[in-house]
Amino acid sequence: MRRQSPYPYWFVLPAAVVFVVLFLVPTGASFWFSLTNWDLFEARFIGLENYRQFLSEPFLLRGLTNTIIFALVTSGAKTVLGLLLAVLLTSGIFAQGFLRSVVFFPVLVSTIGIGLLFAEMMHPTQGVINVALGAVGVGGPGWLTNPALALYSVALVDIWRGVGLATLIYIAGLASISPEYYEAAKIDGATPFQQFRHVTIPLVWPATTTVMILSLIGGLRLFDLIWAMTRGGPGFSSDVLASVIYKQYQAGFYGLSTAGNVILFLLIATIVAPLAYWLNRRALDL
Amino acid sequence: MVGLASFAVAFVVFVTPFIFVALNAAKTAAGAATLDFSLPKEWQLWTNLVEVVQARDYMLLLAYFNSIVITVAAITLLVIFGAMVGYVLQRRRSRWNSVIYGFVLAGLMIPPAVVPTIWVLQELGLFKTLHGMVLIQVAYGLGFTVLLYRAFISTIPRDLDEAAIIDGAKPFQVFIRIILPLLKPVTVTLIVVQSITIFNDFTHPLYYLPGRANVTVQLTLYNFQSQFVSQINLLFMNILLVTIPPLLVFIFFNRQIVAGMTSGAIKG
Numbered sequence: 001m002r003r004q005s006p007y008p009y010w011f012v013l014p015a016a017v018v019f020v021v022l023f024l025v026p027t028g029a030s031f032w033f034s035l036t037n038w039d040l041f042e043a044r045f046i047g048l049e050n051y052r053q054f055l056s057e058p059f060l061l062r063g064l065t066n067t068i069i070f071a072l073v074t075s076g077a078k079t080v081l082g083l084l085l086a087v088l089l090t091s092g093i094f095a096q097g098f099l100r101s102v103v104f105f106p107v108l109v110s111t112i113g114i115g116l117l118f119a120e121m122m123h124p125t126q127g128v129i130n131v132a133l134g135a136v137g138v139g140g141p142g143w144l145t146n147p148a149l150a151l152y153s154v155a156l157v158d159i160w161r162g163v164g165l166a167t168l169i170y171i172a173g174l175a176s177i178s179p180e181y182y183e184a185a186k187i188d189g190a191t192p193f194q195q196f197r198h199v200t201i202p203l204v205w206p207a208t209t210t211v212m213i214l215s216l217i218g219g220l221r222l223f224d225l226i227w228a229m230t231r232g233g234p235g236f237s238s239d240v241l242a243s244v245i246y247k248q249y250q251a252g253f254y255g256l257s258t259a260g261n262v263i264l265f266l267l268i269a270t271i272v273a274p275l276a277y278w279l280n281r282r283a284l285d286l
Numbered sequence: 287m288v289g290l291a292s293f294a295v296a297f298v299v300f301v302t303p304f305i306f307v308a309l310n311a312a313k314t315a316a317g318a319a320t321l322d323f324s325l326p327k328e329w330q331l332w333t334n335l336v337e338v339v340q341a342r343d344y345m346l347l348l349a350y351f352n353s354i355v356i357t358v359a360a361i362t363l364l365v366i367f368g369a370m371v372g373y374v375l376q377r378r379r380s381r382w383n384s385v386i387y388g389f390v391l392a393g394l395m396i397p398p399a400v401v402p403t404i405w406v407l408q409e410l411g412l413f414k415t416l417h418g419m420v421l422i423q424v425a426y427g428l429g430f431t432v433l434l435y436r437a438f439i440s441t442i443p444r445d446l447d448e449a450a451i452i453d454g455a456k457p458f459q460v461f462i463r464i465i466l467p468l469l470k471p472v473t474v475t476l477i478v479v480q481s482i483t484i485f486n487d488f489t490h491p492l493y494y495l496p497g498r499a500n501v502t503v504q505l506t507l508y509n510f511q512s513q514f515v516s517q518i519n520l521l522f523m524n525i526l527l528v529t530i531p532p533l534l535v536f537i538f539f540n541r542q543i544v545a546g547m548t549s550g551a552i553k554g
Contacts, residue, residue: 004457005378005457006377006447006448006451006457006460007373007374007377007378007457008374008457009374009378009382011370011371011373011374011457011461012370012371012374012375012386014366014367014370015367015368015370015371015424015428015432016371018363018367018421018424018425018428019389019393019425019428021406021410021425022403022406022407022421022422022425023393023398023403023425023426024389025402025406026398026399026402026403026405026406027396027398027399027402029399029402029405029406030399030401030402033401033402033405038401040401040404040405040408088292093288093289093292093293094289094290094293095293099292099293099296101536101540102296102297102300102301103296103300105300105304105532105533105536106300107547108482108486108532108533108535108536108543109486109528109529109532110486110488110503110504110507110525110528110529110532111486111488112488112504112507112508112528113507113524113525113528113529116507116511116521116525117303117306117307117522117525118303120321120518120521120522121303121306121321123321126320126321127321128306128321128322128323131322131323132323160299160300165547168544168547168548169547169548172548217395220397221397223489224488224489224504227488228488228508228511242397242489245400246400246492246493249400249401249493254401257400257401258399258401258402261397261399261400261401261402262399264397265396265397265399268395268396268397272395
């Protein structure tokens with residue numbers, strides 16, 4: 001008789017059952033249902049009609065472009081600001097530990113709570129932000145009421161909420177850089193900016209990879225903040241894929257909603273997978 | 287000088303919103319309606335608290351109860367299931383490993399297909415039930431859990447399990463008696479990070495757990511938004527109430543949160 005391994009595969013079984021039934025099966029099934037007209041009981045095959053609709057109806061297409069814009073803006077800003085904040089918060093400034101906590105805390109707070117709070121603060125006439133801007137003589141915009149601005153206002157709040165995690169990851173990355181590199185650079189006469197450019201940025205690259213990938217995925221999938229602040233409005237000017245998926249689900253267009261899901265899946269796969277590969281390659285080259 | 291300036295900016299940007307919430311939560315309905323950043327003329331923190339708790343027939347208490355049940359049950363299963371997977375994945379080298387690892391990463395990245403998931407839940411009779419919601423949270427949390435456990439188990443020497451096996455222990459005994467107790471630090475980290483994630487989850491209960499009796503904390507907050515349109519002080523009190531639990535967790539488990547967020551992230 002073959003001796004049983006001390007690490008039997010049945011250990012994986014409970015997790016695998018839950019994961020396969022509630023995650024893999026729906027994900028696999030979504031490809032089929034996205035090709036149908038579906039009411040949860042009966043699915044009628046209609047080919048690529050849902051996708052055609054998605055890419056031709058302006059209010060659906062807007063969700064797709066907004067998703068890409070939102071993800072690029074927020075992940076870019078979180079990466080840059082996260083690195084700068086991390087450098088600042090490891091430089092031994094006044095109340096450093098307190099500031100680290102303060103910057104990170106919003107990451108832990110309910111997104112819905114943050115969304116509702118900022119929606120009040122961004123009120124066009126009474127909101128604290130515009131009142132404060134008015135006090136210094138600047139006329140604040142209609143943050144959430146101007147269709148051209150609403151998406152970016154939500155992005156701003158998302159950056160505020162998520163930059164703490166980027167900072168935390170960068171702080172861990174900075175801590176792993178040996179001080180000898182900076183000493184060597186100083187002896188060679190490098191200015192602080194040159195040290196940042198030629199020592200910090202290359203050596204903190206693994207953290208950059210993590211921050212960019214995490215925030216891109218988060219940005220592409222974002223739903224709750226948009227929903228709490230604008231519900232995709234005014235009109236459909238701040239709709240993203242995740243909010244379109246929810247709206248079509250509410251309206252009973254299950255096939256169309258699922259097609260949105262598949263598009264989101266493909267978007268994440270085509271943006272994140274090559275990016276992860278490229279970023280990791282660069283890490284090896286450095 | 288630069289230090290003080292950056293302190294001031296960080297304070298204004300990151301702290302004042304929370305002070306704003308606390309101040310408005312203590313105002314009267316008329317006082318909060320102007321959305322000013324000012325001290326309340328009349329403090330009525332307690333009255334507002336009572337009113338929010340009593341709203342819609344004590345819905346907030348039911349919501350806290352439901353959210354806590356879901357969070358505790360899901361985390362219990364996640365810890366046991368996740369540790370078992372992480373253990374086998376780290377200890378046993380075979381071609382199955384890369385398959386499992388691929389699924390773990392997929393689970394972290396791919397957005398769940400919502401309507402097909404509702405369809406599966408309905409077929410299983412789990413749609414609109416707390417049990418179903420618990421299992422959903424387990425399915426969605428497994429990726430992060432397995433990654434964290436696998437990384438930690440690689441620091442536990444194999445000699446330990448081998449010695450126990452030579453002494454005649456069964457595989458499951460080795461896991462329960464030897465490995466699981468050693469996982470305590472990473473388990474604490476995991477409980478803290480996942481409880482915040484699951485407690486703050488809005489999207490998935492919105493889809494999979496509709497219905498008044500099943501309401502969770504984040505959904506009450508959202509539902510009260512329309513009810514409290516003319517009583518913005520109560521809306522802010524509600525925001526304050528959902529901000530306090532993470533604040534307490536943060537104060538007491540700061541170290542574990544930092545460990546969880548960075549190790550999971552950097553190795554992920």
